[in-house]
Amino acid sequence: MAQRAVVIGSGFGGLAAAIRLRMKGYEVTVLEALDQPGGRARVFRKDGFTFDAGPTVITAPYLIAELFELAGRSMDDYLTLVPVDPFYRILFQDGGTFDYVGDEQRLLAQVEALSPKDVDGYRRLAAHSERIFDVGYTQLADQPFDRPSEMLRVLPAMVRLGSYRTVYGMVAKYIRDERLRQALTFEPLLVGGNPFSTTSIYLLIHWLERKWGVHFAMGGTTSIVGALVKLMGELGIDLRLNSPVVHIEVANGSAVAVRTEAGERLAAHVVVSNADPSMVYTKMLSPEHRPRHSDHAVERKRQSMSLFVAYFGSRRQFPELAHHTIVLGPRYKGLLDDVFTRKKLADDFSLYLHAPTRTDPSLAPGGCETFYVLSPVPNNRSGIDWKREAEPYYERIHSALEQRLLPGVGESPVKPFFLTPDDFEHTLRSKDGAAFGPEPILTQSAYFRYHNRSEDVRGLYFVGAGTHPGGGVPGVLCSAKVLDRVVPPAA
Numbered sequence: 001m002a003q004r005a006v007v008i009g010s011g012f013g014g015l016a017a018a019i020r021l022r023m024k025g026y027e028v029t030v031l032e033a034l035d036q037p038g039g040r041a042r043v044f045r046k047d048g049f050t051f052d053a054g055p056t057v058i059t060a061p062y063l064i065a066e067l068f069e070l071a072g073r074s075m076d077d078y079l080t081l082v083p084v085d086p087f088y089r090i091l092f093q094d095g096g097t098f099d100y101v102g103d104e105q106r107l108l109a110q111v112e113a114l115s116p117k118d119v120d121g122y123r124r125l126a127a128h129s130e131r132i133f134d135v136g137y138t139q140l141a142d143q144p145f146d147r148p149s150e151m152l153r154v155l156p157a158m159v160r161l162g163s164y165r166t167v168y169g170m171v172a173k174y175i176r177d178e179r180l181r182q183a184l185t186f187e188p189l190l191v192g193g194n195p196f197s198t199t200s201i202y203l204l205i206h207w208l209e210r211k212w213g214v215h216f217a218m219g220g221t222t223s224i225v226g227a228l229v230k231l232m233g234e235l236g237i238d239l240r241l242n243s244p245v246v247h248i249e250v251a252n253g254s255a256v257a258v259r260t261e262a263g264e265r266l267a268a269h270v271v272v273s274n275a276d277p278s279m280v281y282t283k284m285l286s287p288e289h290r291p292r293h294s295d296h297a298v299e300r301k302r303q304s305m306s307l308f309v310a311y312f313g314s315r316r317q318f319p320e321l322a323h324h325t326i327v328l329g330p331r332y333k334g335l336l337d338d339v340f341t342r343k344k345l346a347d348d349f350s351l352y353l354h355a356p357t358r359t360d361p362s363l364a365p366g367g368c369e370t371f372y373v374l375s376p377v378p379n380n381r382s383g384i385d386w387k388r389e390a391e392p393y394y395e396r397i398h399s400a401l402e403q404r405l406l407p408g409v410g411e412s413p414v415k416p417f418f419l420t421p422d423d424f425e426h427t428l429r430s431k432d433g434a435a436f437g438p439e440p441i442l443t444q445s446a447y448f449r450y451h452n453r454s455e456d457v458r459g460l461y462f463v464g465a466g467t468h469p470g471g472g473v474p475g476v477l478c479s480a481k482v483l484d485r486v487v488p489p490a491a
Contacts, residue, residue, distance in 0.1 A: 002027045003490040006258050006266050008245045009274030011039025012055075012473055013463035015228040016067055016480035017272045018237050023070045025490030028237045029266060031258065033244035033429070037229050039274065040428060043222035044311060047414045048365040050220055051311040051372055055473050056354045057190065057324065058215040059208055063477040064224060071235060078227035080218040082359060087214040089322035090183045091404065093330050098183045099322070102213050115177035125174035125184070126210070132161050132200065133207035141469045142481035144452055151447035163201050163442065167193070168333075170200035182332050186350075189376055191471035192304030192436025194340045196333055199442040208474060216323060216359050248273075248280070250289040254458040270459050270487060277450040277466045278303070278431035278438070290456045302444065303434035304471070305339050306379040306421035310394045312412035314369040318405075323358045327351040327404060336376075340439070343382035345389060349375045351397060353405065368413060373397055379421055380433035386420035394418060437466030445470065452482040461487060 005026040007014045014030060015037070022028045036042050040054035058064075058081065065075040075081075086099035098114060101107050111122045135157045145151065162170055168185045175181050185195035187205045217223045232239060243264075248271055249257040255271040273280050278301065281293040329335060329348040338346040354372040357364045364370040375397060378384065394416060402409050421433030430437070438444040450467045454460040463479040465471035 003269040004029065004267065005270040005272060005487075005490075006031065006268040007272045007274060008258065008280075009033070009039055009464070010037040010229075010239065011274050011464060011476070012041055012225075013465075013476040013479055014039065014272070014274030015225065015232065016477050017274065017461075017463045017483055018232055018239075019067045019070065019228070019235065020480055020483050021270070021272065021487065022232075022235045022237055024484075024487065026270065030232070030237060030239045031243040031245050031260060031266075032239065032241050034427070035241055037239060037241065038222060038225040041221050041225050043220060043225075044417070046417075049313050049368070049370050049414045050222075050363040051370060052221040052354075052356070053309075053419065055221055056216075056356070056372065058217060058221065058224070058473060060212050060474040060477075061215050062212070063474055063481075064228075066481075067228065068231060071231060073231065075227070078230060079223050081215045082218060084214045084216050084323045084359065086322055086324075087209055088324045088326050090186075090326045090328065092179050092182075092328055094179075096179065098179070100183065100209075102210060111180065115175075115180055118175050118177050118180055121174040121176070122180075122184075125171060126207070128161075128170070128174070129203040129207040129210075132163075133204040133211070135161060136201045136204045137208060140446065141475070141478040142485075144482050144486050145447045145449070145468045146451035146453050146455065146486075148447065154446075158201070161200075163199050165200045167195040167198050167200050167202055170203060171195075178332075182328055183326075186326055186328075188440070191440060191475065192434070192465070193440040194305070194336050196336060197340070198440050199445055201442075201445060202440060205472070214324070216356065218360050220356060220360070220363060245275075245284065248284045248457070248460065250285065250457055253289075255460040268459075269490075270461065272461045272463060272483065272487075274464045276428075276430045276434075276437055276464070277462050279429050280462070281456075282431075283429075285457065292455050298431070302439045302441065303379050303381070303432045304436040304439040305376050306424055306433045307419065307435045308375045308377045308390070308393060308421075309419040310373050310397060310416055311414075311418070312371050312373075312398070312416040313364060313414045314371065314406070314409050315367065315413050316408065316410070317357070317367060317369050318355070318409075319358075321353075321355045321358055321405070323355055325353040325355070325405065327353060327401070339376050339378050343378035345377060345382070345384050345393070349397065349400070351375050351401070353401065365413075373401065377421065379435075380425050382421075384421070386422045390418050390420050436471035437464070440470050452479060453486045
């Protein structure tokens with residue numbers, strides 16, 4: 001009888017892990033707590049409007065294509081990815097804009113229009129980010145990082161690349177214009193990091209986008225989930241919805257089964273968790289089986305910020321909009337201090353506006369627009385009462401968007417709804433309502449992040465944003481690639 005692998009959670013990490021494990025010869029069962037697959041990448045459909053719940057920026061599409069190629073299929077037969085141009089439009093408080101694009105000459109023209117003296121500095125910064133990418137991504141992203149020797153092996157290169165500097169500190173070394181500094185440092189927020197404290201390793205995101213572009217899946221990100229689920233069905237992978245796991249059973253130091261909330265016991269030779277490692281260690285494993293991950297050890301970790309996400313529509317269209325817009329507020333560092341350090345809900349905000357109907361009009365009724373607006377907010381260590389604050393916070397955001405970006409947007413034809421840190425904590429079961437697991441500071445990256453292979457329990461593995469290499473769709477998909485190196489083939 002074939003050996004069984006149980007995967008906890010069907011986010012991108014869990015879906016990718018299931019496919020990779022199946023190709024290693026395991027019988028695979030995926031247990032999803034929610035009523036649909038996708039985890040944070042699930043979908044909301046209301047009154048003819050389609051809203052992706054979570055990730056909307058697709059980079060490094062080869063990582064998705066690989067999953068189909070492993071099974072002898074072509075991704076193009078399952079979904080359609082299209083490039084987005086510009087990657088992002090950045091709107092500054094003074095009304096100026098910056099289109100971040102892939103074409104170097106157009107990008108340099110954008111830099112020159114804002115700050116001619118920074119053109120050469122940007123060239124040197126881009127070259128530096130490429131060198132970081134060549135080490136931090138090409139050499140490390142799909143490698144296990146659970147032994148000190150692996151950290152020592154790459155330490156000299158990381159020091160040479162200035163990994164002790166923050167993202168903002170590294171950009172400021174090359175760029176003098178403050179608007180450009182902001183435009184070139186917001187990307188760590190997409191993986192849960194404060195550019196003023198996140199290691200400059202994460203500048204690799206800039207080159208990753210330059211190298212492979214930014215893409216959108218027609219039908220929304222949920223179409224990627226649907227394509228992977230279809231492939232899983234063809235491969236005989238068992239996906240069970242409404243099946244939250246509450247306990248991982250350990251015998252003689254090895255994971256041997258999982259138990260669901262309904263009381264079902266599934267024996268397993270391998271358990272792969274796409275759930276938040278902080279929650280798995282403290283809620284799903286008995287204390288005697290996790291000496292390295294006691295409640296105290298987990299509590300000491302710095303969790304990332306959270307997100308407030310609002311979903312709404314419009315009865316009119318805004319053809320001048322970019323697909324992705326970053327709306328920067330009056331403060332940058334001060335606002336991020338409020339979010340990450342002071343953990344207070346500020347009066348001002350910076351926003352990411354997703355307008356998917358710019359690329360795929362089918363996501364809204366005729367003549368309408370579908371919108372998703374995201375604001376970084378403190379995680380739930382803040383004590384903010386989101387039941388009281390969510391509605392007025394949305395009203396302030398909506399008013400700001402109407403003034404700066406969406407004139408005459410009017411009342412949404414679909415009742416607006418929100419995700420708050422409470423949803424991240426209770427629905428998505430994330431420690432402190434953090435949106436990206438542990439904050440990606442230097443002492444919580446690579447070897448210092450949760451390991452893909454548990455040090456406490458044999459046969460237990462982790463994929464997803466909380467483990468190495470970190471958040472974002474490429475990071476999560478790479479975490480599943482690590483399994484190819486650490487999980488033995490089925491007997």
